[in-house]
Amino acid sequence: MRRLRIRVVGVVQGVGFRPFIANLARRLGLGGFVLNDPDGVLIEVEGERAEEFLARMLNEKPPLAIIYSYEVQELMPRGEREFRIERSRKGGAFRVWILPDIATCEECLEELFNPEDRRYRYPFINCTHCGPRFTIIKDLPYDRPNTTMAKFKMCPLCLAEYENPEDRRYHAQPNACPRCGPKVMLRYGEEYREGEEAIRRTEELIREGKIVAVKGLGGYHLIADARNDRALAELRRRKRRPYKPFAVMYPDVITLQRHVLLPEGAMDLLRSPQAPILILRRKPAADEELAPSVAPDSPYLGVFLPYTPLHHILLSDLGFPIVATSGNISDEPIEYREPEVFSRLEGIADAFLYHDRPIERHADDSVLIFTSSKPIPARRSRGYVPLPILAPTDVGEMLALGSHMNVTFAVSRGKEIILSQHFGDMDGLRVREMYVKNLRDFIRLYAVKPRAIAHDMHPDYFTTTLAHDLAEEWGLPTVAVQHHHAHMGALMLEYGITEEVIAFTWDGTGYGPDGTVWGGEVLVGDGRDFRRVATLYPFRLPGGERAVKEPWRIALALLFEAYDDIPDFPLPDVPETSLKAVIRMLERGNLSPITTSMGRLFDGIGALLGMVKVSTHQAEAPQRLEAAAWGSREPATLAPMPLIEREGLIYVDWRPLVREILARRLRGESVEDLAMGFHRVIVESFAPIREAYPNLRAVCGGGVFLNGILSPAMEERMGCLLPRLLPPTDGGLPAGQAWVASHLLRR
Ligand SMILES: [Zn+2]
Ligand SMILES: [Zn+2]
Ligand SMILES: [Zn+2]
Numbered sequence: 001m002r003r004l005r006i007r008v009v010g011v012v013q014g015v016g017f018r019p020f021i022a023n024l025a026r027r028l029g030l031g032g033f034v035l036n037d038p039d040g041v042l043i044e045v046e047g048e049r050a051e052e053f054l055a056r057m058l059n060e061k062p063p064l065a066i067i068y069s070y071e072v073q074e075l076m077p078r079g080e081r082e083f084r085i086e087r088s089r090k091g092g093a094f095r096v097w098i099l100p101d102i103a104t105c106e107e108c109l110e111e112l113f114n115p116e117d118r119r120y121r122y123p124f125i126n127c128t129h130c131g132p133r134f135t136i137i138k139d140l141p142y143d144r145p146n147t148t149m150a151k152f153k154m155c156p157l158c159l160a161e162y163e164n165p166e167d168r169r170y171h172a173q174p175n176a177c178p179r180c181g182p183k184v185m186l187r188y189g190e191e192y193r194e195g196e197e198a199i200r201r202t203e204e205l206i207r208e209g210k211i212v213a214v215k216g217l218g219g220y221h222l223i224a225d226a227r228n229d230r231a232l233a234e235l236r237r238r239k240r241r242p243y244k245p246f247a248v249m250y251p252d253v254i255t256l257q258r259h260v261l262l263p264e265g266a267m268d269l270l271r272s273p274q275a276p277i278l279i280l281r282r283k284p285a286a287d288e289e290l291a292p293s294v295a296p297d298s299p300y301l302g303v304f305l306p307y308t309p310l311h312h313i314l315l316s317d318l319g320f321p322i323v324a325t326s327g328n329i330s331d332e333p334i335e336y337r338e339p340e341v342f343s344r345l346e347g348i349a350d351a352f353l354y355h356d357r358p359i360e361r362h363a364d365d366s367v368l369i370f371t372s373s374k375p376i377p378a379r380r381s382r383g384y385v386p387l388p389i390l391a392p393t394d395v396g397e398m399l400a401l402g403s404h405m406n407v408t409f410a411v412s413r414g415k416e417i418i419l420s421q422h423f424g425d426m427d428g429l430r431v432r433e434m435y436v437k438n439l440r441d442f443i444r445l446y447a448v449k450p451r452a453i454a455h456d457m458h459p460d461y462f463t464t465t466l467a468h469d470l471a472e473e474w475g476l477p478t479v480a481v482q483h484h485h486a487h488m489g490a491l492m493l494e495y496g497i498t499e500e501v502i503a504f505t506w507d508g509t510g511y512g513p514d515g516t517v518w519g520g521e522v523l524v525g526d527g528r529d530f531r532r533v534a535t536l537y538p539f540r541l542p543g544g545e546r547a548v549k550e551p552w553r554i555a556l557a558l559l560f561e562a563y564d565d566i567p568d569f570p571l572p573d574v575p576e577t578s579l580k581a582v583i584r585m586l587e588r589g590n591l592s593p594i595t596t597s598m599g600r601l602f603d604g605i606g607a608l609l610g611m612v613k614v615s616t617h618q619a620e621a622p623q624r625l626e627a628a629a630w631g632s633r634e635p636a637t638l639a640p641m642p643l644i645e646r647e648g649l650i651y652v653d654w655r656p657l658v659r660e661i662l663a664r665r666l667r668g669e670s671v672e673d674l675a676m677g678f679h680r681v682i683v684e685s686f687a688p689i690r691e692a693y694p695n696l697r698a699v700c701g702g703g704v705f706l707n708g709i710l711s712p713a714m715e716e717r718m719g720c721l722l723p724r725l726l727p728p729t730d731g732g733l734p735a736g737q738a739w740v741a742s743h744l745l746r747r
Contacts, residue, residue, distance in 0.1 A: 001048060001077050002047075002048075002050045002077065003044065003045070003046040003050070003074070003076065003077045003078065003080075004043075004044065004045055004050045004051075004053075004072055004073070004075065005042070005043070005044050005072070005073040005074075005075050006042075006043040006044070006045070006054065006070060006072050006073075007041075007042055007043075007070060007071045007072075007073075008040050008043065008067055008069075008070045009039060009040040009067070009068050010040060010065065010068035010069070010097070011064065011066040011068075011097045011099060011387065012065050012066075013036050013040070013041070013097075013142070014128070014133070014171065015062050015064040015065045015099065015129075016062045016064070016065075016128035016129060016168070016170070017041055017061070017065050018034050018036065018041065018085050018165070019085070019128075019165050019167075019170055020060075020062050020065075021034040021041070021043055021057065022034060022083055022084075022085050022165065023166075024056060024057060024060070025045055025053060025083040026083050028047065028049040028052060028056075029047055029048075029049065030045045030047035030049060030053055030083060031045070031047060031079075031080030031081045031082050032044040032083055033083065033084050033085070034083075034085055034086065035085070035089060036088040037088065037089040037090075038089070038090070042089075043057075044075065045083075046078065046079075046080050058070075062129065063129060063273060064099065064273060066387070068390065085165050097386075097387065097388065098134055098140070098142065098386050098445065099133040099134065100133060100134050100274070100363075100384055100385055100386065101131070101132045101133050101134050101135050101217045101218060101363060101382055101383060102129070102131060102133065102273045102274075102383070103272070103275035103305075103307035103308075103383070104130050104131070104306075104307065104309050105127065105129040105130035105273075107129070107168060108125045108126060108129075108309070109312060111125060112125050112309050112312060112313070113312075113316070118178070119177055119178065121199075121313055122176075122177060122178050122181070123184050123199070123309045123310035123355070124174070124182050124310075124357065125309045126172060126175065126309075127168045127169050127172050127175070128168060128169060128170060128172045130273070131172065131174045132174055132217055132357075134363060134382075134385060135218045135360060135363050135382075136148045136173075136174060136357070136358075136359070136360055137360060138150075138360050140445055142173060143173060144173045144174075147173050147174065147360075148357060148358040148359070148360050149174050149176070149182075149357065152176055152180055152181050152182060152357075154175060154176070154180055155177060155180035157177065157179075158175050158179075158180055158181075161175060178195075181357075182355050182356050183195055183355060183356060184198050184199060184310065184353060184355045185198055185353075185356070186198035186199075186201050186202055186351060186352065186353050186354075187342070187354070188205065188350065189351075199313060199314065199317075200317075202314065202351065203314060205350065205351050206223060206224065206225055206314075206318060207225065209224070209225060209228045209230060209231040210231070210350040210351060211224045211231060211234065211238070211348065211350050211351075212224070212351045212352070212353055213327050213335075213341065213345050213349035213352045213353070214310070214314070214324075214327075214352075214353045214354075215336075215341075215352075215353065215354040215355055215359075216308055216310070216311070217307070217359075217363065217382060218334070218336065218359060218361075218362050218364065218365075218382050218421070219326065219327060219328075219334035219335060219336035219359065219362045220326075220327025220334065220335045220336060220341055220345065221325065221326065221327050222235060222239070222324070222325050222326070222345075222348060222349060223314075223322050223323065224322065224323050225318075225320065225322060225323075226290050226291060226294055226320070226321040226322050226323045227289065227290060227291055227320060228291055229291035229293050232291050232293035233293050235293075235323070235325075235348070238348045239325075239329070239330060239348055240330045241330060241616070241617070242616050243296060243297075243617065243620060244617040244620075245294065245295035245296075245298050245301070245302055246293075246294050246295065246302070246324075246325045247302035247304060247323070247324060247325060247365070247367075248294060248302065248303050248304075248321045248322070248323055248324070249304050249305065249306060249311065249322050249323075249324040250304070250305060250315070250321045251306075251315040251316060251318060251319050251320060253267065253270075253271075253305070255321060256270070256303055256305070258283065258286075258289075259282060259283055259285055259286035259289065259290065259301060259303070259321075260280035260282055260303055261280055261281040261282075261283060262280065263280075263371075263372070263374075265374075265375075266278055266280060266375075269368070269375065270303070270304065271305060272383075273383065274366060274383030274384055275304060275305060275383060276304065276365065276366040276367060276382075276383060276384075277302045277303065277365050277366065277367045278302070278303055278304065278368055278369075278370045279300045279301070279302050279367065279368070279369045279370060279708075280301060280302075280303060280370055280371065281299060281300060281301075281371050281630075282298070282299060282301040286301055290321065294323060297624070297627055298623075298627055299627050299631070300708070302367065304365065307383075310355075311324075326364055327341070327345055327348075329344065329345070329348070331424070331425065331428055332344075332428055332430055332431070333362065333423065333428075333430055333434050334362050334364050336359040337358070337359065338354055361441065362421065362434070363381050363382040363422075364379065364382060364421065364422050365379075365381065365382050366379055366381045366382050366383050367379040369706055369708055371708035372708060372711070372712040373712070374722075374724065375724070376705065376706060376711060376722060376724065376728065377723065377724070377725065377726065377727045378729070379406070379422050379727060379731060380408075380419065380422070380726065380732070381421045381422040382421070385419065385420060386418050386419070386420070386421075386442075387418075388417060389416070389417045389418075389493065389494065389725060389726065389735055390415050391415045391417055391493040391496075391738075391739050392415075392492075392496040392497065392498050393415070393498060393527070393742070394414060394415055394742070395412040395414070395415060395416075395417060395738055395739055396413070396414070396451055396742055396745075397411075397412060397413050397450050397451055398410075398411070398412045398451060398452055398453075398741060398742060399411055399412075399439070399443065399452075399453045399470070399738075400412075400454040400455070400733075400735070400738040400741065401439075401453065401454065401455045401456070401464075401467050401734060401737070402456070402463055402733050402734045402737070403461060403463060403483060403510075403730040403733055404425065404458070404461045404463065404509075404730070405426075405618070405703075405729070405730050406422065406424065406425070406703075406727070406729045406730045406731040407423045407424065407425065407426050407431075407435065407463065407730065407731075408420045408421065408422060408423060408732075408733075408734055409435070409438075409439050409442070409734050410734035410735050410737070411442050411443060411446055411448045411450070412448075412742075413446065413448055417493070417735045417738055417739065418442070418446065419726070419734060419735050420438060420439070420442060420734075422731060423435050423438075425618075426461070426462045432462055450474070450476060451476065451477075451745070452471075452476055452478065452479050452741060452745055453467045453470055453471050453476055453477075453479070454467075454478075454479045454480075454734075454737040454738055454740070454741035455467035455468075455479070455480060455481070455737070456480070456481065456483055456510075456511060456733075456737070457480045457481065457482050457483060457511045457513065458483070458511035459511075464480075477745075479744050479745060481737045481740045482510075482511075482513060482530070483511055483518065483733070484503070484505035484519075484521045484523055484530075484701075484702070485523065485525065485530050485740055486733050486734075486737040486740055487507070487510075487728070487732075487733065487736055488501065488505055488523055488530065488736065489527060489735075489736030489737070489739045489740040490701055490726050490728075490732045490735050490736030490739075491503065491699035491700070491701045491723060491726075492526070492527065492736075492739070493736065494725045494735075495697075495699070495721050497697060497699075498526065499526060499697075500524060500525060500526045500696055501525070501526070501696055501697050501698065501699050502522065502533070502689075502690060502693045502696045502698045502699075503522070503523045503524070503525070503698070503699045503700075503701060504521075504522055504686065504690075504698065504700045504701070504720065505519075505521045505522075505700075505702045506519060506520055506521070506598035506599070506700075506701075506702040506703075506705065507598070507599055507702030507703045507704055507729070507730070508548070508597055508599030508618075508703060508704075509548075509595075509597060509599070510597075512596075516538065516594040516595060516596065517541065517593055517595035517596070518535070518595075518596055518597065519536075519595065519596060519597025519598050519599055519702070519704075520535055520536035520596045520597055520598035520601060520652070521534070521535050521596065522534035522535065522689055524696065526743075527739060527740055528740075528743040528744070528747060532649060533650060533689065534649065534651070534652060534686070535596040535649065535652070536596040536597070536598060536601060536651070536654060537561070537596075537644070537651045537652060537653045537654055537655060538594050539554075539557050539558055539560075539561050539594070539600075539601075539604075540557045540561075540586055540589065540592035540593070540594055540595070541553070541554065541557065541593050541595050541600065542554075542556065542585040542586050542591070543582070543585065543592070544591060544592070547592075548600070548603070548615075549614065549615055550613070550615070551603040551604060551612055551613070551614075551615060551621045552571055552607045552613045553582050554600055554603045554604035554607060555571070555604045555607035556571075556579065556582050556583065556586070557592070558601075558605075558608065558654070558655075559608075559658065560583065560586045561658075562654075562655040562658040562659050566583065567662070569608070569662055569665075569666065570610065571607075571613070573613060574613065598682075598702070598704045599619070599622065599702075601654060602622035602704065603615075603622065604658075605625060605661065605678055606621030606622060606624055607621060608658070608662060608665070609628070609661070609665060609674060609675060610671065611624035611625055611628060611671075611675075612624050619703065619706070622704070622707065625675050625678070625679075626675075626679070626708060626709055626710075628671055628675040629672065629675040629676040629678075629709055630672075630676075630709070631672040632670070632672040632673045632676035632677075633670070633673065634670075634673055635673055635676035635677050635680060636673045636676070636677030637677060638657060638660055638661065638674075638680075638681040639656065639657070639660060640681055640684045641653055641654050641657050641681065641685035643685075643688065643689070650689060652685055652686065652689075657678075657681060657685075661674055676709070679707075679709045679710055680713065682710065683710065683713045683714055683717050684717070686718075687717055690718040690720075697719075698718055698719060698720040698721065699721045700714050700720045700721070700722050700723070701728050701732075701736075702728055702729075703728060703729040703730065704728075705723065705728040706729065
């Protein structure tokens, strides 16, 4: 006979943890109690099988519960035989975790498609194990009046479920049914329909090749038949998105399996509560069965499965894959609110399928690249945000603001770093407004009192200005963190490393302390400090930002450095006058910042191989270069880049490589083979630098590592740790900033 007190810390509230504990204890014949308190969940169990209880609690916990830590204390038995769920204890600061939105669970799905069930085909079915969370919470604690469900009064049947500790819907805050809950509506020109009629009509429109804006969990999708090339070409025209691949949502796993290669674990991830988009390698059947406009020229396909009841109903009725892409105007944030959405997407969507459960804050779909043995997150948003990442050392209360691209922010307390959802690039006014609004909202929700605001070193970023403005408003210090140090920090905290590492930090743009644009850096350091041990041989960006949009300018800049006289090479469609103007720019060095960026080197090589002259979206040239490489039959063996040492810094000299690639291309060698050769020689050339630090662990950070060929090669050849939890892009940057800033403050 033993009595144990178990204190559980983690994501254990609002996930069905207490009913689970009560059931388990009763099955094992134990007495005692369970309750929620500010620290998490407190349990006392008494009986002969108390030990077994502990083991099974850890093994069998509800799918959404995450246990960060637990403590066990032995107490004197009291002869208690009954087990009860006690009232929550209040008081003190709540260490609460807001849950992400969760894909519809199996049990709800069964009810959804059961004609006998009272929620048959009800698009808002949910329970404690699934449904909206993050996108409906207005305030804490997480109770119905504090959500956007407040305006729906539960009917007696729903209320009975909600109040019954034995029920799957016990304290499921968004609980609803057709009698008392939200409903769907369709607007198509003058036409207006509700409920089942709205759904059936939407399906007709999709079959006819129309584009429908459909309200999901964290915002609107634009939806069209993935087999209908005319519909998709029209969607591309209206969205002004000529090339960037669309994601495809599948009605079932069988069709999906026919279209993409699934590494081990990929199917589980697709069907997980997070239900992200996975970028996978496509199979020939996808070319035959999907419209070419889904993902032109790409060896990959972004796929996902329905994750809300509404998606499940639509897809199961349609029976064919649909394109489901973010409902926004190019470069604008995702739309999530009526009535603005109607006017903003008017020129893009033919019809709107929406509902009356408001979205409190947006969350885009999350995206992971899964083209080798393990996935790399490209965008961490719906399903993952706002679960905290645990740092290896105490960060304290902090706010960190990211950079300028793929922007997110982070708030922290103790060792927990909570990274926000994805916002996109900070150029537009609306993105900025949404960013500031959400940031203030997070600070309020989590009741965080930051001791400092961390930001990028770049003096002109919007986020830098914002950091200073907020710091003044709140009377706080600011901490500038070097861009690539923050990338390195993000990897270190992801892997819980505190000692020195060697970090390959490769991206498009990061402000260097010397005022140049960094991005092909090898750093050695830790949370406190770093030194730059190697970089790319520098080159110019003729026209600055314009060079980023027009990679042919970078190709020219590479040739300018690599040759005394720039040789003739085919650059179709670039007018002679533009070429001359750029060469003049390079000669004078005006409007041409110096860079060591790996992303830009990929841009330049991509243009040199004729992949892309002008980019229509971020990282288009590198993506096309990677796509070409997959088509390689006999990868070109290229000579590794020589290393030049100057004042203690190693320059990886790409100039001979550029000369070799151009010469071999002019000789008629295949672009695909050269593209693959280029990927390989990058890894080979940097290997000696890694080998000079055999005792350090190596990490890779920066957007360049979204590459499905480069990253696995870095892992294999150099034993590099790759980003698995946080995106390697600037989307993961604030986590690194917060962690590094906590070290800088200590200094
Ligand atoms: Zn459910
Ligand atoms: Zn009801
Ligand atoms: Zn970066």
